Amino acid sequence: MKPIHCAACALALGFLAPAWAINKCTDANGKVSFQDEPCAGQGEKIEVRPAMQGASPVQPGTSTAKEGVFGATWQRKHYLQNQGVPQARAAVERNQQECAAMAPDTAVAHAGPLRRSTLASGSQFAQERAAGADKDKAACEARTNELRNQLKSLEAELGKL
Template identity: 40%
Template sequence: MWLKMVAFACILGVVVDGAWAINKCVGDDGRTSFQDAPCLGVGGVIEVRPASGLAKPAPAAAASDAAGAAAPAAAKGRKLSFEEWDRKTYLENRGIFEANADIDSHNARCDERRRALLEEKRNAQDSLTAAVLANTSATEIQALATECASRLQQLTTVRNRLEDELQRLREKERASK
């Protein structure tokens, strides 16, 4: 019985312990963010308790290291908000590459479909059915070319917008340094 009471007291101590401070900060652009490190501008501390009660608060040094790793140099004079920095990083590392890959994939699919239609047209025999099939194939090839050109235009427009957005974010970052 004594052992059960000691175990219960230990568990109760772990559950009750475990509150830590989170800083609610307001940036220059008026956006609210939450972070472990103290705010550079306007902000305050709020107390947070874990739902399970089993989590331990991070040491202050680890918290500031984590904040630095999450947004490198975000607080070192850069005027990009975290969302802008995150978007810029995405565009640099994935967004534009994925847009180019979409264009390449689209072109490959269109080429494959065009080759299949041309092969079907070549395999037609000399007969009335072949003439109708050849005419239908020509119409399908023309429709495919129009469809592929239209989709390529859309994909290229998306990629160009991403590149323009990245350029604006880079210029904003350079201007603030």
């Protein structure tokens, strides 16, 4: 049989045994030894059971140890430097570009059959269009301010780390 097969068989047999007997023996000089055969002189029998059967989980204690090199603080700082802050800046810039693209198209207002010059001043069409543009502009400004506040909080957190 190959050595790997022997080791696997011995390991399997080890898991099948419900308990092992170990004897703690003391010789005439007072030297303590452990063996699987019964002691010739003084000794006591110790029952050893596999750790998996009666093991109770150890509760992690409150550790006052220092954080490791790649601990939670380092990970958060690394995230903020490489992803959090750059993505927040990109979101602000992208929002500003979208707001600029949403600006009312003045060429449409001056072209076609509904030219500004043919509309009566204070017409409903012009008022609705202006009100819609103001509403969109206010929404864009609010979103931009929200994104800027998020960016400032991420930068402040990064500054503290």
